[in-house]
Amino acid sequence: MTSTATLERPLDAEALITDMGHRARAAAAVLAQTPTATKAAALKAAARALRAAEADILTANAGDVARGEANGLSSAMIDRLKLDPKRLEGVAAGLESVAGLPDPVGQVIDETTRPNGLLLQRVRVPLGVVGIIYESRPNVTADAGALSMMAGNACILRGGSEAIDTSRAIHACLTAGLREAGLPEDAIQLVPITDRAAVGAMLRAQGLIDIIVPRGGKSLVARVQEEARVPVLAHLDGLCHSYVDKAADPAKAQALVVNAKMRRTGICGATETLLIDRAFADPKPILSALIDAGCELRGTEEVRALDARIHPVAANDWDTEYLDAILSVALVDGVDDAMAHIAAHGSHHTDAIITEDQPTADHFLTGVDSAIVMHNASTQFADGGEFGLGAEIGISTGRMHARGPVALEGLTTYKWLVRGTGQTRP
């Protein structure tokens, strides 16, 4: 996956990342004490710089796109890579939006006074240094850099070689924003080489990088999880289910299922498996609506008996995140059977029940062990923006630290402040 944009000089990736890490640590110490307004000013200045540099960025992007086409990138990858004035304005507006988010740093999570008079407070503080490893979406350079910085962290961005010239051009605007606000440029660093050894060095940079956020396909996330010595905030599969209970409203169920599958098929919150209660009145209109909307259905024999256009389902379909207009369909015996299917095949991302029966809904909400569990809502709402977080650096499917959509708060930790008046411990 090297490209003509790869620097050719024999730079030692380990030494490079160590140096960047030390500089990031120093910048993080400054950022941790930086007032909200200064961080916001840096992002607003970066947005202005982005707009002013539109021509340069689009030229750089055209070069990346041309190289990608010459290298035979898929049309989906080219689409992710490609910027136009509208998309670039979206990136700039995104920076301004992050600048307007409430700053979690300094928030008192809770406080308590002990019988001996000690006042204990848990206060939010930045995580420190965030390492972000991503692929061909150049907007991640701006989004991830902005979120990390607004939460008081320094970050080290390692973008994919496919988008490296675009990433450099966008990164220059972020740096200009930092400079204009009087903040250290080392607060947002872009790894200057696209050598894969740089990824390995980041994954091993314990003590210099506090958390790694991988943004990309399964092979990237798998490599990160296998090699990382630094904690990882990982987004794995989004194998989401929608379950239509016997007590579902048929019209609502049809609208929800079609939206959950077909609104956008390539996002992680898209439903991949439809479970229908055998006691539900009539599944046929739902299946028909899906097929009419362009979805390929794969079902068990009893599902296929409902509509001749349904293809047979294979055993591994239940464990496949299609990210496409394909849906596996099974009939189940009520909510517990649905929950057992989800426990066996789900990816702990987002799962939904459609029912008008509140106790059944509560049973599902409590019992399904996923980052997001929904009642009478489309799984496509699994998104930081839709959750009111203003943005997201990813959707965590792990259980540690942060779960579900992660924005500013997920990029912080806390410390305990203990305020005494001379107390010694007996």
Place this chain on the structure above:
Amino acid sequence: MTSTATLERPLDAEALITDMGHRARAAAAVLAQTPTATKAAALKAAARALRAAEADILTANAGDVARGEANGLSSAMIDRLKLDPKRLEGVAAGLESVAGLPDPVGQVIDETTRPNGLLLQRVRVPLGVVGIIYESRPNVTADAGALSMMAGNACILRGGSEAIDTSRAIHACLTAGLREAGLPEDAIQLVPITDRAAVGAMLRAQGLIDIIVPRGGKSLVARVQEEARVPVLAHLDGLCHSYVDKAADPAKAQALVVNAKMRRTGICGATETLLIDRAFADPKPILSALIDAGCELRGTEEVRALDARIHPVAANDWDTEYLDAILSVALVDGVDDAMAHIAAHGSHHTDAIITEDQPTADHFLTGVDSAIVMHNASTQFADGGEFGLGAEIGISTGRMHARGPVALEGLTTYKWLVRGTGQTRP
């Protein structure tokens, strides 16, 4: 480190841990839905079983101690290993205390209604399966098992070979408690072999074990951090500092420093380095009081000039957690110099400032990047019990998930519940 207690049959550690992990996952699914009262009843029943089994446990413990002495364990290790009726009663009382703690599971952390009417709630849920790897303290079997279970988790306990017979006897009481409360015995499992390969298998048990908590010395924690593929809640060094500012009250400073160092020298919250402002009126009485209390002081030349009994300090002393009656002492130029020393040599555990000047204290509290930062209090307060958490499974010096003393809340995560009325995403 094998002992006569090691099972000799050729059990495949990987297969064993995989089987235990699957059984733990199944138990965790039950525990996640178990009401607080049932979990508490299991712990109270376990406490009764412990008291009833006192003779058997002490006999098992005497065997462990005799074997340890024959194997040449240090007197400190023998002391950690040894139980007597009073210590055993403490273990039983500890179970009852955990049974009385507020249950974090089901707590609504926050909720918000979106403009489209979706109600979002973040609700605390158990982490899942906790793996605890510890050494010779047999009470960890009870403490860690109880905390994990009360937070709704299943756990897999891997105790050291030195204490294995004691751990088995205590574990039998926990199992009896689970049985009496109608809970699955697999909720608290003890690894039946002391083969070190079992540790390796636990560290690699991704998907079966959700978090590893190492409880033990540096070599154990280092191995865990090096090998673990499962997230780790680690307690590293407690290289704690007390800083005496120029505006410190001399009598308060003396009492705090002597307590912070000498109350118990072997705990992680003990101060290991004393920093004194060069502008502080008279450090001599503090140094003298420490020496009179039996502490060996190691100081720079200017410190040694204050008292002839002070030994020279070596460069690596500043980075040494003595866990003994030894203290490094340096003079510094005010609070910023002290903070720079702590940033260079601290372990992000607990650091304290002693001053009557509030702005200086706030500057220190904000600027020191440690899990616990104190003002006018003894660093020996760094303890879950002293923080009102009722217990602790450890003190986390990492930045992810939980920081500082970790009790029930740190053994939970959260999920997002989304309650809708048929909303589709535009």
